[in-house]
Amino acid sequence: MARRRQLYEGKAKILYEGPEPGTLVQYFKDDATAFNAQKKGTIPGKGVLNNRISEFLMLRLAEVGIPTHFIRRLTMREQLIREVEIVPIEVVVRNIAAGSMSTRLGIAEGTRLPRSIIEYYYKNDALNDPMVAEEHITAFGWASPQDMDDIVHLTLRINDFLTGLFLGVGITLVDFKVEFGRLWENEDMRIVLADEISPDNCRLWDTKTNEKMDKDRFRRDLGRVEEAYQEVAKRLGILPEAGMRDMKGPELMQ
Known part of the structure; x- marks a missing residue:
């Protein structure tokens, strides 16, 4: 090795x-x-x-x-x-109410949302990754307005594609978290998808039974x-x- x-x-x-x-x-x-x-x-x-x-x-x-x-x-x-260069923001896309959204807003878990909702969380373990608005992100220089335009555009495309891909194998994409980074090539910079996409950062439910197929089984001591x-x-x-x-x-x- x-x-x-x-x-x-x-x-x-x-x-x-x-x-x-x-x-x-x-x-x-x-x-x-x-x-x-x-x-x-x-x-x-x-x-x-x-x-x-x-x-x-x-x-x-x-x-x-x-x-x-x-x-x-x-x-x-x-x-x-x-x-x-990682943008210090976790981008969460929610298609169906679950987890903290259900707790915060009193929406029953499993409720399909009127449209996909994007939330932002500041990557800071000491602060428990607080939810922030786009105004915080651009005001504090964590990402520029152009960066955010690119991030939102890419995030919506990722959601559309993954929703269809998982649906094709009998899995509902309830929500997921993604991270982005700045890739520098000489003097040019572009925003790219980084980190990972897996059951660790996606909520995945069986389409027929709504059985959880992700890290919620660990969070909630569901076993298997x-x-x-x-x-x-x-x-x-x-x-x-x-x-x-x-x-x-x-x-x-x-």
């Missing part, structure tokens, strides 16, 4: 320096957190499945013209990505968490080459 220098470790992933300038290696862990890391646990094989699911969805989105940071998958738990992630991968036609066998991560550079 190649020795790489660790640059960052988050709740579900580790970033290492890449083999070429302008690249990073993104490693998917089995660690699971909820409620801003107040609840912690492990979902065996989650990293393998999320790597494959995110790869699949990023490639499908690229085919319809959505620019992403994804380059290629390296191993069962690693993928090569472009280094981007691994099976839910596997079912999503199965429906998308994704099968890890070596099953759920774990793999050692890259070693840290001393």
Whole structure:
């Protein structure tokens, strides 16, 4: 296993320096957190499945013209990505009321919304990722008005595409969270989709039964968490080459 220098470790992933300038290696862990890391646990094989699911969805989105940071998958738990300057905003798209929206607004979970709603959250763990308005984002310089125009345009396209893709395999896309980054190429900059798209940051319900197929099974102690992630991968036609066998991560550079 190649020795790489660790640059960052988050709740579900580790970033290492890449083999070429302008690249990073993104490693998917089995660690699971909820409620801003107040609840912690492990979902065996989650990293393998999320790597494959995110790869699949990023490639499908690229085919319809959505620019992403994804380059290629390296191993069962690693993928090569472009280094981007992350916009410190989590963009949440809600198609059906669930989770915090139901709690905040008193809307019964499962209520289909009149239209898709976009919410913004400032990426700051110490502040519990507070909800913010576009005015906050542009006033404090987290993103420019042009950045936000690009982000909203891309987000709506991503929602349209993923809603149809999941519906085709019997899954309802209830809501999801995405992040974006600035990709610099010489003097040019463009906004691209970053992070991941997986059952960790999507609410996915079985279209017929409304059974939850995402991290809510971990959040709410519903059980069968691994099976839910596997079912999503199965429906998308994704099968890890070596099953759920774990793999050692890259070693840290001393």
